[in-house]
Amino acid sequence: MTYTTQVVVIGGGQAGLSVGYHLRRLGLDFVILDAQAEAGGAWQYTWESLHLFSPAAYSSLPGRPMPVQGGQAYPDAGHVVGYLSDYERRYELPVHRPVRVSGVHRDGQLLRVETDYGAWRARAVISATGTWWRPFLPAVPGRPDFRGRQLHTVEYRGPGDFAGQRVVVVGGGNSGAQIAADLAHDTEQTWVTQRPPRFLADDIDGRALFDAATARRRALDEGRTDTGGVASLGDIVAVPPVREARDAGLLKASPMFVRLDRDGIVWADGTRAEADAVIWCTGFRPALSHLAPLGLRGPRGHIATAGTRSVDEPRLHLLGYGDWTGPASATLIGVGRPARDAAREIAALVR
Structure with missing residues (x-):
């Protein structure tokens, strides 16, 4: 019809x-x-x-x-x-x-x-x-070889599924930080980011982010200097659960690993961390x-x-x-x- x-x-x-x-x-x-x-x-x-x-x-x-x-x-x-x-x-x-x-x-x-x-x-x-x-998964060497559980942000529901496990959370944005904070108390967690995480000031929330994005768009449309928009402020909004985990010393990021193997992740210097699960918060x-x-x-x-x-x-x-x-x-x-x-x-x- x-x-x-x-x-x-x-x-x-x-x-x-x-x-x-x-x-x-x-x-x-x-x-x-x-x-x-x-x-x-x-x-x-x-x-x-x-x-x-x-x-x-x-x-x-x-x-x-x-x-x-x-x-x-x-x-x-x-x-x-x-x-x-x-x-x-x-x-x-x-x-x-x-x-x-x-x-x-x-x-x-x-x-x-x-x-x-x-x-x-x-x-x-x-x-x-x-x-x-349409979740994005990066082409990290060894990803098909890892024997543990792999899931994207879209599949994550809560920490109860991972209690007592060794979990790697990949991603330095808001999803990565929130899920890392969610898992911080009940798992042996490793938070991995491409660059050191940048937390926005605690008093900044979505209102300021919207204003920054709008100002950047207006500047570009008028041919003025790029203000940097949201990226100039930071990457992670410090919502209360993230702030609490950060202040308790439970949100410490490690640099990005270079590959996975059957049992976990491997950094460039050969250091390894075994893992039961990898959560890809990769956009x-x-x-x-x-x-x-x-x-x-x-x-x-x-x-x-x-x-x-x-x-x-x-x-x-x-x-x-x-x-x-x-x-x-x-x-x-x-x-x-x-x-x-x-x-x-x-x-x-x-x-």
Whole structure:
């Protein structure tokens, strides 16, 4: 079966809901196609102790402040799932789930979105699938030989699965620090980073990060000196569990190892550490395989954009993948502005 609408949004997480809010306000006909069975996007799959970097008041989508979570300065992932579910209901956003998109194709004056539930033909498409669904694992020598358990951030749930074990946590970003802190009390843990970890000042949270990312984007757009953005402040937000583990001397990073063997990790000088498990907190890549039929990727796999709009296919917008699709657009507070701009551009295109 084939359906027709003005706009198809692919992805029903925070980016998809944000742009849905603006499309609804502009009076456009649209659908949101979400591959997940329930509302909440990637937040429903995170580890148990995960908390936001910002208070609820600074973690809101357009039009609806996030309620404060009782007893929590920084809301946990379950609170975010509830907030996104409520947001979707409150604005009666037309989310269809579970619908898996297999490809976006050119179809004359329209774009055709092929799914396991039929096809949608639309004047414009917004890809808002995020990065959680495409975890990145580095090609470290010996990784296939390691006999212990290996998992990525997306598979980690809590320290109970590793009690009493020797665990290596790889990654010097926020996920690595939070998971290392989570494991610090119940495991024999080794935290490994490419460079010495850089903790942001304890009074800096997501509000300051959003402001820094926005200032950098504005400076670049105006041809001024690069401010360095978030990277100039540090890599790790000192949320309370991270701060407590750090201050207790439980977050001491070792340099990156050069290879794995059957039983653990090996550094350049031959020093070894045996391990029962390795947790790779090594980041993500944009989940964009559904856009392959459009042939938009450049030599390094990057899709060129002007704001959120694809340079080579102006009927396509990409939203929520990071700074290249809007300052801090992969965050709750940051996605609202590029979502608004994308909706306005699309309204001008389809009317």
